[in-house]
Amino acid sequence: MSVKWQELYSARARGMKTSEIRELLKLASKQDIISFAGGLPDPALFPLAHFQEVTDFVLEQKGKKALQYSETEGLGELRELLAERSRADDIPCDAENIIITSASQQGLDLAAKVLLDAGDTCLLEAPSYLGAIQAFNAYQGRPVGIPLDDEGLRVDLLETKLRELRAEAIRPKFLYVVPNFQNPSGVTLSMERRQRLVEIAARWDLLIIEDDPYGALRFSGKPLPSLKALDPDNRVIYLRTFSKTLAPGIRLGWIIADKPFVRQIAIAKQATDLCTPALTQHIAYEFCRRGYLEEYVARVREEYQRKCQCMLAAMDEFFPAAVHWPKPTGGMFVWATAPAYLDTVEMFPRAREAKVAYVIGSVFYADGSGRNAMRLNFSLPTLEQIPQGIERLGSLLRAEIASHEGVVTLEPTRVH
Numbered sequence: 001m002s003v004k005w006q007e008l009y010s011a012r013a014r015g016m017k018t019s020e021i022r023e024l025l026k027l028a029s030k031q032d033i034i035s036f037a038g039g040l041p042d043p044a045l046f047p048l049a050h051f052q053e054v055t056d057f058v059l060e061q062k063g064k065k066a067l068q069y070s071e072t073e074g075l076g077e078l079r080e081l082l083a084e085r086s087r088a089d090d091i092p093c094d095a096e097n098i099i100i101t102s103a104s105q106q107g108l109d110l111a112a113k114v115l116l117d118a119g120d121t122c123l124l125e126a127p128s129y130l131g132a133i134q135a136f137n138a139y140q141g142r143p144v145g146i147p148l149d150d151e152g153l154r155v156d157l158l159e160t161k162l163r164e165l166r167a168e169a170i171r172p173k174f175l176y177v178v179p180n181f182q183n184p185s186g187v188t189l190s191m192e193r194r195q196r197l198v199e200i201a202a203r204w205d206l207l208i209i210e211d212d213p214y215g216a217l218r219f220s221g222k223p224l225p226s227l228k229a230l231d232p233d234n235r236v237i238y239l240r241t242f243s244k245t246l247a248p249g250i251r252l253g254w255i256i257a258d259k260p261f262v263r264q265i266a267i268a269k270q271a272t273d274l275c276t277p278a279l280t281q282h283i284a285y286e287f288c289r290r291g292y293l294e295e296y297v298a299r300v301r302e303e304y305q306r307k308c309q310c311m312l313a314a315m316d317e318f319f320p321a322a323v324h325w326p327k328p329t330g331g332m333f334v335w336a337t338a339p340a341y342l343d344t345v346e347m348f349p350r351a352r353e354a355k356v357a358y359v360i361g362s363v364f365y366a367d368g369s370g371r372n373a374m375r376l377n378f379s380l381p382t383l384e385q386i387p388q389g390i391e392r393l394g395s396l397l398r399a400e401i402a403s404h405e406g407v408v409t410l411e412p413t414r415v416h
């Protein structure tokens, strides 16, 4: 008799959904498809020679420690180094404010594990990072979206939402926000809104989970202070990662937070994986100590800027005027919004036929809205593929809009 798995699963597990994005990525992974659907760094840039040099050194000099179990909070010297670098970014902290995680996805999972009871409301941007929505759903949280625009989270609407929730006697557990080059929208929270957000959080006694994987990938303009640097009350839980600045394969990130919270996360983490791999922590420490990280990030930034400009120029050339997109100044994504009648889910099979792929907008909304939007990644496709793929997508969008409006016009409108 075969096991009836569904009957045995916990209510929590039954509530978990498979990621539509992964299903779509499977469809988009055919050889001849130009895919803007991924969210991956460009592997052609990975710093293999430095990585090899540092790994050899670690195995030769520190092999016995690096292959052993290690402290749950993470390698002492790496935490010290990260604390020192954070202080240089105006974040007052020491090593005890830091716990190393298996990249920021684990940071999100642990934060949700520690903060959410079933049915708890948590706030996030709409659209927001899919992995965060999944983590909050996995702990049976109730994610509620607050719209964003070209300057990031609409903090005015946040206050409106907080008032509405208070009228229903609901206190949200936290607000989750990605202030720099947000995934999926590519937008950055303006300075004025950062200040207002921290003030609102203090007034409403609201915790903030600030997730910042892309801040270091800025192409132009001045870096803005993190919410953590503006927060006098230690109410910001700041998630960082080496995934986009070194390599996602080392699965290393860190949380900077108030010490009691870091201790609680460490307790939760013990049940999850005992400790983050010591080997990759030693490697990352040595990589940073030798100054290789800055060198590598500078190269990545330059290359992604080139790719981003290439994508934006192709969109100007080939996309219909009815489609809009904020121009990112960093990160890995462009977010395009079509007229409300256009359905990117329904259009997806036609995109496959045209041999181009994107991520449908609706997966980034906790309530499934956003069906007229799409996320386009520029870090992974090559400079040759980007204009070709955008031209294919532009023709498709043009045809969809024309068929809706009953007009056949396949010539691109050139908007320079």
Ligand SMILES: Cc1ncc(COP(=O)(O)O)c(C=O)c1O
Residues within 6 Å of the ligand: 039, 102, 103, 104, 105, 106, 129, 131, 178, 183, 211, 213, 240, 241, 242, 243, 248, 252, 253
């Ligand atoms: C906003 C955001 N947070 C977290 C992650 C998770 O990254 P990692 O676990 O590799 O650090 C990603 C990955 O794309 C992301 O875009």
